[in-house]
Amino acid sequence: MSSMEKSSGEAAPAARSRRTPERAHPVTLREVAEAAGVSTATVSLVVNKKKSARIAEETRQRVKDAIRTLGYRPNAMAKTLVSGTSRFIGLVADGVATTPFAGQIIHGAQDEAWKHGYALLIANTEGNGELEQDAIQMMLEYKVRGILYSTWFHRQTDIPAPLREADFVLVNCFSHEPGARAVVPDEVQGGRSATEILLRHGHRRIAFINATIPAPAKDGRLQGYREALEEAGVAFDPELVMEAYPDQEGGYGATGALLQRDVTAVYCYNDRMAMGLYDGLRERGLSIPDDIAVVGFDNQEVIAAHLRPPLSTVSLPHYELGAAGVRMLLELEGAPEMAADGVAKMHCPAVERTSVKAQARA
Amino acid sequence: MSSMEKSSGEAAPAARSRRTPERAHPVTLREVAEAAGVSTATVSLVVNKKKSARIAEETRQRVKDAIRTLGYRPNAMAKTLVSGTSRFIGLVADGVATTPFAGQIIHGAQDEAWKHGYALLIANTEGNGELEQDAIQMMLEYKVRGILYSTWFHRQTDIPAPLREADFVLVNCFSHEPGARAVVPDEVQGGRSATEILLRHGHRRIAFINATIPAPAKDGRLQGYREALEEAGVAFDPELVMEAYPDQEGGYGATGALLQRDVTAVYCYNDRMAMGLYDGLRERGLSIPDDIAVVGFDNQEVIAAHLRPPLSTVSLPHYELGAAGVRMLLELEGAPEMAADGVAKMHCPAVERTSVKAQARA
Numbered sequence: 271m272s273s274m275e276k277s278s279g280e281a282a283p284a285a286r287s288r289r290t291p292e293r294a295h296p297v298t299l300r301e302v303a304e305a306a307g308v309s310t311a312t313v314s315l316v317v318n319k320k321k322s323a324r325i326a327e328e329t330r331q332r333v334k335d336a337i338r339t340l341g342y343r344p345n346a347m348a349k350t351l352v353s354g355t356s357r358f359i360g361l362v363a364d365g366v367a368t369t370p371f372a373g374q375i376i377h378g379a380q381d382e383a384w385k386h387g388y389a390l391l392i393a394n395t396e397g398n399g400e401l402e403q404d405a406i407q408m409m410l411e412y413k414v415r416g417i418l419y420s421t422w423f424h425r426q427t428d429i430p431a432p433l434r435e436a437d438f439v440l441v442n443c444f445s446h447e448p449g450a451r452a453v454v455p456d457e458v459q460g461g462r463s464a465t466e467i468l469l470r471h472g473h474r475r476i477a478f479i480n481a482t483i484p485a486p487a488k489d490g491r492l493q494g495y496r497e498a499l500e501e502a503g504v505a506f507d508p509e510l511v512m513e514a515y516p517d518q519e520g521g522y523g524a525t526g527a528l529l530q531r532d533v534t535a536v537y538c539y540n541d542r543m544a545m546g547l548y549d550g551l552r553e554r555g556l557s558i559p560d561d562i563a564v565v566g567f568d569n570q571e572v573i574a575a576h577l578r579p580p581l582s583t584v585s586l587p588h589y590e591l592g593a594a595g596v597r598m599l600l601e602l603e604g605a606p607e608m609a610a611d612g613v614a615k616m617h618c619p620a621v622e623r624t625s626v627k628a629q630a631r632a
Numbered sequence: 633m634s635s636m637e638k639s640s641g642e643a644a645p646a647a648r649s650r651r652t653p654e655r656a657h658p659v660t661l662r663e664v665a666e667a668a669g670v671s672t673a674t675v676s677l678v679v680n681k682k683k684s685a686r687i688a689e690e691t692r693q694r695v696k697d698a699i700r701t702l703g704y705r706p707n708a709m710a711k712t713l714v715s716g717t718s719r720f721i722g723l724v725a726d727g728v729a730t731t732p733f734a735g736q737i738i739h740g741a742q743d744e745a746w747k748h749g750y751a752l753l754i755a756n757t758e759g760n761g762e763l764e765q766d767a768i769q770m771m772l773e774y775k776v777r778g779i780l781y782s783t784w785f786h787r788q789t790d791i792p793a794p795l796r797e798a799d800f801v802l803v804n805c806f807s808h809e810p811g812a813r814a815v816v817p818d819e820v821q822g823g824r825s826a827t828e829i830l831l832r833h834g835h836r837r838i839a840f841i842n843a844t845i846p847a848p849a850k851d852g853r854l855q856g857y858r859e860a861l862e863e864a865g866v867a868f869d870p871e872l873v874m875e876a877y878p879d880q881e882g883g884y885g886a887t888g889a890l891l892q893r894d895v896t897a898v899y900c901y902n903d904r905m906a907m908g909l910y911d912g913l914r915e916r917g918l919s920i921p922d923d924i925a926v927v928g929f930d931n932q933e934v935i936a937a938h939l940r941p942p943l944s945t946v947s948l949p950h951y952e953l954g955a956a957g958v959r960m961l962l963e964l965e966g967a968p969e970m971a972a973d974g975v976a977k978m979h980c981p982a983v984e985r986t987s988v989k990a991q992a993r994a
Contacts, residue, residue: 341797343772343773357770366728366735366738366739367735367736367738367739367951368735368933369732369735370731370732370735370934372735373728373729373730373731373732373734373735373756374729376728376729376754376756377728377729377756377758380755380756384763384766389753389755389767389770390754390755390756391751391753391754392738392752392753392754393742393751393752394735394738394739394742394752396739401746404746405751408719408751410705411705435703435705517938518938518940519938522940542934542938545938546938546940549940552914570934571730572732572904572932572934572935573934573935576879576880576881576904576907576908577880578880578884578908578911589729
């Protein structure tokens with residue numbers, strides 16, 4: 271135990287025990303009414319701030335005093351019964367435990383929901399379809415204002431049947447069903463930005479190690495790479511596009527094939543792949559960025575900034591996806607612009623560190 | 633767009649548009665009653681499965697048909713008003729967006745809550761005290777069964793005032809206030825297990841790079857290291873205990889000082905530190921595990937298994953902390969054993985990979 275903790279422990283005030291299983295029941299409207307010497311209807315009018323109700327100021331004050339003294343807490347659920355929807359927004363997420371991405375979607379959605387007086391009711395399914403059905407049912411029973419249905423990686427999704435009974439927005443996934451609103455990362459722009467980092471530093475022979483797994487990210491990031499090259503007047507060479515499994519082992523395994531190409535720079539499908547490639551290049555005595563420049567994708571918290579050298583990359587806007595999803599659901603100002611297919615694309619910002627060095631022009 | 637996605641998109645059934653802002657109102661009890669030609673009281677008795685009520689089987693069936701046809705959904709909130717508490721358990725977390733640890737606590741808590749018919753109402757505060765107060769107030773208004781108050785790193789905590797109004801369990805944090813129940817990782821056992829991996833492989837000169845930041849983990853892991861050495865008959869040498877900031881840069885920076893000590897193995901306070909140390913050792917041409925064996929702590933998802941060589945480490949039981957917290961709150965069988973101070977300690981399991989090699993005995 272450190273001294274810091276000890277002192278803060280000693281300063282802590284004594285608390286009543288929380289171990290007793292039978293707690294006092296919550297204070298009721300009736301008890302407030304009795305303490306104030308008024309009817310329960312009068313208390314209800316004061317609590318619900320009905321200005322039109324004719325209640326003497328002195329009486330109103332007496333009710334407020336009783337509320338404060340007794341610690342009465344109005345029941346949010348009772349209010350919901352009157353208004354028809356609760357102040358909840360449901361969020362279904364499929365990878366909270368296994369990826370840092372879902373956590374950032376939650377953070378963005380929660381900040382935005384909170385700003386507008388809503389609380390998030392979050393269900394983490396980890397891909398369990400039965401749990402997902404139950405979670406959505408439960409959200410419907412609690413009369414949520416709407417549901418954000420999110421996936422930890424950007425993909426097409428089926429829309430679970432119960433989801434159709436709510437207002438919903440797809441976050442980091444999309445569907446071709448008419449009317450399904452969605453907010454996803456702009457993979458093409460992200461791929462363009464990653465390639466442009468290298469082009470800006472004078473590189474012209476740039477390899478792209480793409481993923482083996484079919485995904486919108488795979489197609490989009492490749493398209494962005496091609497667009498950036500074309501705009502810079504560099505001919506696209508299919509020989510420079512390779513594929514590997516999108517993790518450290520995949521990046522490491524691609525090192526040999528990469529070095530058979532005559533390139534000065536490489537753009538990796540994600541940061542994990544770049545991390546493995548770092549190991550492969552180092553084993554061969556090559557230095558980053560002096561011998562070869564490296565750019566990743568994802569800006570993954572525990573990796574990107576902490577590689578040696580720190581990795582230039584493109585950030586996936588998970589926080590913004592969550593926040594934009596809430597704005598779309600509530601049809602607020604600042605909701606992202608949807609295309610005709612109901613899909614809004616969010617910008618993926620470039621993050622420059624030191625894994626890219628200017629290339630001397632030939 | 634890959635062909636896989638296209639085909640699943642084409643197969644998707646047409647859906648009614650979700651873009652219309654004015655949805656039909658939810659089906660009411662009255663509408664079911666009208667459709668079935670019975671009173672609302674009768675519908676209510678059928679919905680609430682009051683077996684004792686004398687309702688003709690034919691009538692009961694007519695009500696059920698009307699419920700199915702109209703898509704009536706009983707209101708969970710109305711039930712809550714009757715029973716006094718909802719089927720929610722609140723979970724306050726402070727680092728969902730910035731660490732993978734909070735996500736695993738959520739996962740464990742949710743799985744366990746679900747098993748017992750509860751849903752989690754999660755608030756992610758990212759350390760914002762005001763948001764935390766509001767979140768707990770909101771949970772109280774929704775009559776949660778209880779609240780799990782969790783922190784992403786193991787530490788002593790103050791108990792926020794509104795938390796005292798609920799049944800609560802501290803998860804991954806603790807307080808010296810009487811009666812505050814808590815579930816935390818067993819740092820001493822974890823430190824012992826980490827050191828024992830190295831001892832089992834014949835190492836005797838083992839350095840420990842501890843964190844500079846005061847925390848229960850710092851004191852506990854050091855104590856575990858000392859206990860393991862003592863049990864193995866190896867004299868504790870304070871010279872072999874160093875300190876560094878607990879991230880990659882800290883581990884990298886400690887390389888020089890480590891190599892001035894005459895050791896064959898090192899146990900790092902966490903995996904991030906070990907990752908930086910890997911870089912430092914490699915730059916000096918040293919090989920893991922041949923020249924020096926390395927053990928970490930945390931078993932961090934994107935790092936530990938993917939370093940080269942994969943890192944032997946000790947796992948922090950975040951999933952189990954969340955699940956055990958729910959069992960403690962609901963006073964279920966299998967709730968972890970508390971000590972007299974209300975704190976239960978969870979086992980931190982060793983995870984062996986290939987960063988440790990047997991040491992030839994001198």
